[in-house]
Amino acid sequence: MRLKTESMIRVWGIALATSLVLAACATPTPNDPEARAELQAINDPWESFNRAVFEFNRGLDRALLKPVAQAYRGVVPEFGRDMVKNFLDNLRSPVILANDILQGEKDRAGETGSRLLANTTIGLGGVFNVTDIEFHNEDFGQTLAVWGFGEGPYVVLPLLGPSPIRDTVGLVGDSLMDPVVWYARRHEQYAITWIRYGARAIDTRSRNIETLDEIERGAIDFYATVRSLYRQRRNDEINNGRPQNSVSMPEISWDDEEAAEKNQVSAVSK
Amino acid sequence: MLACRLNPIASILALIALVFVVPASAETFGPKQFIESLGEETIGAITNPDVSEELRLTEFERLFRKGFDVNTISRFVLGRYWRRATPEQQQEYQALFAEFIVQTYANRFRQYSGETIAVDGEREASKRDTIVSSQINASDGPAVRVDWRIRTQGEGHKIVDVIVEGVSMAITQRDEFASVIRRGGGDIEALISELRQKSEAATN
Numbered sequence A: 001m002r003l004k005t006e007s008m009i010r011v012w013g014i015a016l017a018t019s020l021v022l023a024a025c026a027t028p029t030p031n032d033p034e035a036r037a038e039l040q041a042i043n044d045p046w047e048s049f050n051r052a053v054f055e056f057n058r059g060l061d062r063a064l065l066k067p068v069a070q071a072y073r074g075v076v077p078e079f080g081r082d083m084v085k086n087f088l089d090n091l092r093s094p095v096i097l098a099n100d101i102l103q104g105e106k107d108r109a110g111e112t113g114s115r116l117l118a119n120t121t122i123g124l125g126g127v128f129n130v131t132d133i134e135f136h137n138e139d140f141g142q143t144l145a146v147w148g149f150g151e152g153p154y155v156v157l158p159l160l161g162p163s164p165i166r167d168t169v170g171l172v173g174d175s176l177m178d179p180v181v182w183y184a185r186r187h188e189q190y191a192i193t194w195i196r197y198g199a200r201a202i203d204t205r206s207r208n209i210e211t212l213d214e215i216e217r218g219a220i221d222f223y224a225t226v227r228s229l230y231r232q233r234r235n236d237e238i239n240n241g242r243p244q245n246s247v248s249m250p251e252i253s254w255d256d257e258e259a260a261e262k263n264q265v266s267a268v269s270k
Numbered sequence B: 001m002l003a004c005r006l007n008p009i010a011s012i013l014a015l016i017a018l019v020f021v022v023p024a025s026a027e028t029f030g031p032k033q034f035i036e037s038l039g040e041e042t043i044g045a046i047t048n049p050d051v052s053e054e055l056r057l058t059e060f061e062r063l064f065r066k067g068f069d070v071n072t073i074s075r076f077v078l079g080r081y082w083r084r085a086t087p088e089q090q091q092e093y094q095a096l097f098a099e100f101i102v103q104t105y106a107n108r109f110r111q112y113s114g115e116t117i118a119v120d121g122e123r124e125a126s127k128r129d130t131i132v133s134s135q136i137n138a139s140d141g142p143a144v145r146v147d148w149r150i151r152t153q154g155e156g157h158k159i160v161d162v163i164v165e166g167v168s169m170a171i172t173q174r175d176e177f178a179s180v181i182r183r184g185g186g187d188i189e190a191l192i193s194e195l196r197q198k199s200e201a202a203t204n
Helices: A002-026 A033-042 A047-075 A078-102 A105-123 A140-146 A165-176 A179-187 A191-206 A209-218 A221-239 A256-269 B008-027 B031-046 B053-067 B068-077 B087-108 B169-183 B188-203
Strands: B116-124 B129-137 B145-154 B156-164
Touching: A033 B169, A047 A191, A047 A209, A047 A221, A078 A105, A078 A140, A078 A179, A078 A191, A140 A165, A140 A191, A140 A221, A179 A191, A209 A221, A209 B087, A221 B169, B031 B116, B031 B129, B031 B145, B053 B087, B068 B145, B068 B156, B068 B169, B087 B188, B129 B156, B156 B169, B169 B188
Parallel strands: none
Antiparallel strands: B116 B129, B129 B145, B145 B156
16 A cells, blocks of 8 residues: 555656656746746646646546535435534544644644544544534644745645645645554554545535535636635635735735836835 | 603603714714625625515626726736736726626625624725625534725725635636636737626526
8 A cells, every 4th residue: 555655656756747847848938027927926837737637636526526525415414414524623633733833823722632632532532522612724734834935836636636835745744743644554554544535525525515616617717716716725724814914915906006106116126 | 742742761862863873873984884784785685585586686786886896806807917908908808807797796696595794893904995804604604704805985985805714806816817818828808708708608
């Protein structure tokens, strides 16, 4: 099983490297400074490869994940699905706790810790949420961002979806600090990990059927829409929902006259 | 004679209401009150059981155009390409965009199922823009955090952006449109023709 994972990673690596070379040949640097700034902001040097993976994932979603998620929602009553979600959230909590601590978020670490303790015991292994603490997610990609690492080029991974370099490194980091993964490895019960991934995918998908349908229906370029949504959502998660003015809302763009002024000022100061 | 029979407490209350409440609320009709009243009006319109689906949609469109600064949004969303477009292109684009965005939001509101809006604060975003923050509460599922970017000009308020859980509708659309134009070789016509197709698909 480990061999399989390794060879899979190798295949991805080769594919990534190939597309890097291709992209380097294909994308000329534009002379227009605005166009250059735009390309830098998009930061998607492997776009054609990413688009191909995106379409592959979409095909897989249409053929498998979405129908399964629909059936799951149709067959299992809401309280059952909530129990599954509670259990999966609780199973992930040690990783969230570790990342809360690594980010120096004492209050949130306290919340995650007490939630984990109460739900694992009184909540029967996490099936019930017996606290009134709201669940929050954290991952190592967010921790890296808090530590000051940039997002890096945008990547769409097969099966896993959007995951820029920083977040891909984060995925590896999370699995290294995950007691469930340790347990599975020690007892050679790799099925646990795969079942958990599958259950998580179905649960998440079943909660987003209408939303995703609607985004897709309204989109002209679905790939670009998802890339933008992913980045904005990630930034919000990294900031734990706190308002952030300058990053997501470049003020200049909202006002033509002000934009012209600011451009002049920055040209002078350079 | 009639005045004497009126309950004195009620008339005092009515007086207080007249003297303080009415002028006060008229004076402080800020971005927050604007969102609150627009929210109420919209929910009232789309849940009105006495009118047909078609009429409800027309009413929604009217409220949308009243509440949103569609021209400002359309310019923002086109970004740097706005200045490059010819006046004819700008005009056609703005008309198509207005149709497109109304359609997008109408679809969103068609899924309305009893959510309520609770406005919980406002903060200054720039000289003329205010961000009003709110929670949309559904009967099932967690509350959704929605920020409204309001532009105030003179006495009037208009929405220029809706930010759902940190995701700005305007920025998402701008990124998407930029991608469409870039892939169309930097030609705004690429976007206009896509919008034209969307518009035709919606009317058919």
